[in-house]
Amino acid sequence: MAHIGLNDEEVAQMSLELSRFVDLVDQLQSVDTSGIEPTDQVTGLVDVMRADEIKPSKLSREQLLTNAPEQENGYIKVRRVL
Amino acid sequence: MIDLTRPIAELVEQVQLGKVSARELVQASFDKIEASKDLHAVLEINPEALNQADKIDRQIAEAGQKILKGSSASLTLQDDSWGQMSKVKGQRSNVNGQRLLGIPFIVKDNFLTLNTHTTAASNILKPFKSPYQATATNKLEAEGAILVAKANLDAFGHGSSTENSDFGVTLNPWDKTRVPGGSSGGSAAAVAAGLACFALGTDTGSSIRLPASFCGIVGLKPTYGLVSRSGVIAMGSSFDVIGPLANSVADASLILDIMAGKDELDATTIERDLDSYQVKTSSSPNSLQNARSAVQGLKVGVIKEFMGEGVDAGVKAQINAAISRLEVAGAEITEISIPYNDLALACYYILVPAEISSNLSRFDGIRYGHSAVEAKTLAETYDLSRDQGFGPEAKRRILIGTYVLSSGYYDAYYKKAQKVRTMIKKQYERALEEVDVLVGPNAPSTAFKIGQKAHNPLDMYLTDVMLVGVNLAGIPSISVPVGLSDGLPVGIQVMASQCSEAKLLRIAAEIESEAPKMELPV
Numbered sequence: 001m002a003h004i005g006l007n008d009e010e011v012a013q014m015s016l017e018l019s020r021f022v023d024l025v026d027q028l029q030s031v032d033t034s035g036i037e038p039t040d041q042v043t044g045l046v047d048v049m050r051a052d053e054i055k056p057s058k059l060s061r062e063q064l065l066t067n068a069p070e071q072e073n074g075y076i077k078v079r080r081v082l
Numbered sequence: 083m084i085d086l087t088r089p090i091a092e093l094v095e096q097v098q099l100g101k102v103s104a105r106e107l108v109q110a111s112f113d114k115i116e117a118s119k120d121l122h123a124v125l126e127i128n129p130e131a132l133n134q135a136d137k138i139d140r141q142i143a144e145a146g147q148k149i150l151k152g153s154s155a156s157l158t159l160q161d162d163s164w165g166q167m168s169k170v171k172g173q174r175s176n177v178n179g180q181r182l183l184g185i186p187f188i189v190k191d192n193f194l195t196l197n198t199h200t201t202a203a204s205n206i207l208k209p210f211k212s213p214y215q216a217t218a219t220n221k222l223e224a225e226g227a228i229l230v231a232k233a234n235l236d237a238f239g240h241g242s243s244t245e246n247s248d249f250g251v252t253l254n255p256w257d258k259t260r261v262p263g264g265s266s267g268g269s270a271a272a273v274a275a276g277l278a279c280f281a282l283g284t285d286t287g288s289s290i291r292l293p294a295s296f297c298g299i300v301g302l303k304p305t306y307g308l309v310s311r312s313g314v315i316a317m318g319s320s321f322d323v324i325g326p327l328a329n330s331v332a333d334a335s336l337i338l339d340i341m342a343g344k345d346e347l348d349a350t351t352i353e354r355d356l357d358s359y360q361v362k363t364s365s366s367p368n369s370l371q372n373a374r375s376a377v378q379g380l381k382v383g384v385i386k387e388f389m390g391e392g393v394d395a396g397v398k399a400q401i402n403a404a405i406s407r408l409e410v411a412g413a414e415i416t417e418i419s420i421p422y423n424d425l426a427l428a429c430y431y432i433l434v435p436a437e438i439s440s441n442l443s444r445f446d447g448i449r450y451g452h453s454a455v456e457a458k459t460l461a462e463t464y465d466l467s468r469d470q471g472f473g474p475e476a477k478r479r480i481l482i483g484t485y486v487l488s489s490g491y492y493d494a495y496y497k498k499a500q501k502v503r504t505m506i507k508k509q510y511e512r513a514l515e516e517v518d519v520l521v522g523p524n525a526p527s528t529a530f531k532i533g534q535k536a537h538n539p540l541d542m543y544l545t546d547v548m549l550v551g552v553n554l555a556g557i558p559s560i561s562v563p564v565g566l567s568d569g570l571p572v573g574i575q576v577m578a579s580q581c582s583e584a585k586l587l588r589i590a591a592e593i594e595s596e597a598p599k600m601e602l603p604v
Contacts, residue, residue: 002439002484003446004477005465014481020540021482025428028498031505038500039507040320041350042556043307043580048349063213067450078448081460 084110097184104135104184111186123271180226188281191232192315203247204237206471216313234268260529263293270297288549291561295524298571306556307352310345318437381517383418388522396567404564407596432499439483510555528570
C-alpha cells in the first residue's frame with residue numbers, strides 16, 4: 001500500500017521498531033472516548049469555498065515540467081503499467 | 083565584521099541612513115556562513131542574493147537617501163549618528179519604508195524558493211528546483227529582506243535533532259558535540275551563530291521551539307492557520323505551522339507581523355486578529371516599564387506535569403528562576419494540571435504519521451524528484467524511487483501512517499486518536515480560561531549529544547513530550563532563552579489561547595528583558 005520496496009534487512013528492523021511503536025500508542029485504547037467528537041480541524045474552519053472560476057496559471061507548461069525526470073512532447077513519460 | 087545578531091530594526095535604520103548597504107549585510111552573512119562551515123547549518127547559498135542586494139542599494143540611492151554615508155560600517159549602539167536618526171525619519175521614501183530593508187535571512191529547506199534547490203534535506207528531492215516560491219518568503223522579500231541561504235533540517239521535518247537529514251547533521255554552536263535540536267536545527271544554529279538576522283522554520287510537533295531552546299534563541303510557533311503555508315512542503319497538515327527563529331522577541335514579532343494573515347493559496351489560513359503583532363524592543367528605554375505594567379496582574383499557570391520527575395535539575399532551576407522574576411514583575415503565579423498531556427505523544431504519533439503517509443504519497447518518481455532509472459514498470463518506478471529516495475525515518479513514518487489508516491485499524495487507531503485529540507485540546511483550552519498563559523520547559527534536558535538518541539526512535543520521540551500538546555490544540559507558543567545550565571541554553575515555553583499572540587508576545591518580551599544575557603562562547 002505504501003509503495004516502498006524494502007529489503008529483508010529493512011523489513012526485520014522495521015518490524016521490531018513498529019511493534020515497539022504499537023506498544024506506545026496502545027495506551028490510547030484504555031481511554032474512554034465515548035461521546036467525544038473527533039478533531040480534524042483545530043480552528044473550526046469548515047468547507048472553505050471559492051468561486052468556481054477558471055484562472056490562468058502563473059506558471060507555463062515548460063516551467064511545470066522542468067522537474068519531470070522524463071518527458072516527451074510536453075507530456076510526462078512513465079514506464080509501462082504492466 | 084557586521085554583527086547580524088543585532089536588533090533588526092536597528093540594522094534597517096542603518097541601511098535607511100546609508101551607513102551600511104544591503105550588499106555589505108549580505109556579504110557579512112556570506113562571510114559568516116563560510117567561516118562557520120563546520121556547523122553545517124546551511125545546505126545551499128542563494129546565488130542571486132548579492133544581485134538582489136545591489137538592486138535594493140540602487141533603489142535607495144535613486145530615492146535620494148544616501149545621507150551620512152559614513153567612513154565606517156561598524157555598528158555599535160554608542161555610534162554618535164543615533165542622535166541624528168530622528169531628524170531624517172520624516173524623509174523616508176517608499177523603499178525606505180520597508181521594514182526588512184536589506185536584511186539577510188535564511189529559510190528551512192522545506193520552503194520552496196526560486197534560484198536554489200529545495201530538498202527538504204531528503205535524497206528524494208535532491209534534484210528539485212521549484213518554479214514558484216512560498217507566500218511567506220514572498221512577503222518577507224516584499225519588505226526588502228534578502229534570502230541568503232537554505233537551512234538544514236531533519237528530512238521532511240521528521241526528527242528532533244537534524245540527525246535525520248540525508249545531507250549530514252548540524253552542530254550546536256554552543257557545543258559542537260551536541261545536536262541543535264530539530265527539526266529546524268539548521269535555522270536555529272544559523273541564527274544563534276549570526277549567519278543571518280533571522281530564519282524561518284516549521285513546527286509540526288516541536289520543530290521551531292525545541293531547536294530555539296537548544297540554541298539559546300527565540301522561536302515562535304503561531305496559532306494554526308495564522309501564517310500561510312503555501313509553498314512549504316507539507317508534513318502533518320492539521321498540525322504544520324511556520325514561524326520565525328530570531329534573536330529577540332521583538333524581531334520574532336516583527337516577522338510574524340509581516341507574515342500573518344489570510345492567503346487565497348492556503349485555504350486553512352485565518353484572518354489576522356490584530357492590526358500589529360509587533361512588540362517594542364527590550365533595549366528601548368521605556369519598554370521595561372511598559373512590560374512591567376503589561377504583566378501586572380496577569381495569571382501565569384505553571385504546568386505541574388512539566389516540572390516533575392525526569393526533568394533535569396539544571397533546567398528546572400532556570401525555569402523556576404524565570405517564573406520568580408515574572409512574579410516579582412507583578413504576575414500572579416499558579417500551578418495548573420494537564421493530566422491528558424500524558425496521552426499527547428501517543429495521540430500525536432498516530433495522527434502525524436497518518437498525515438505524513440498521505441502527504442508523502444506525492445513522491446512517486448514521476449513528476450519531480452528522484453526517479454529510479456532501472457525501473458521497468460510503473461509499479462517499480464514507485465517502489466524503487468521511494469525506497470532509494472526516502473531515509474529510514476520517513477519510511478518508518480509512512481509505514482506507521484499506512485498501518486493506522488488501513489481498514490480494520492482505522493477506528494481503533496486513527497479515529498480514536500482524533501477523539502483523544504479533542505480531549506487534550508479541551509484540557510489546554512480550559513486551563514487557558516483559568517490563566518492568561520501556561521509556562522514550562524520545552525524539553526526535559528538541554529541539547530543532547532550527537533548520536534545519543536539516534537538509534538532509538540522512541541527515545542527521540544519522547545524528547546517532544548512537552549511540545550506536541552500545543553500542536554494538538556492549535557495554540558500559539560514561544561520559546562524564550564532564560565539562562566544556562568552547565569553552559570548550555572535553557573528556554574522557557576510560554577503558551578496562550580488560539581489567536582492570543584499579543585498577550586503571548588508581551589509576556590515573552592518581559593521574560594526576555596528580565597533574563598540574564600547569554601553570550602555564545604567564541
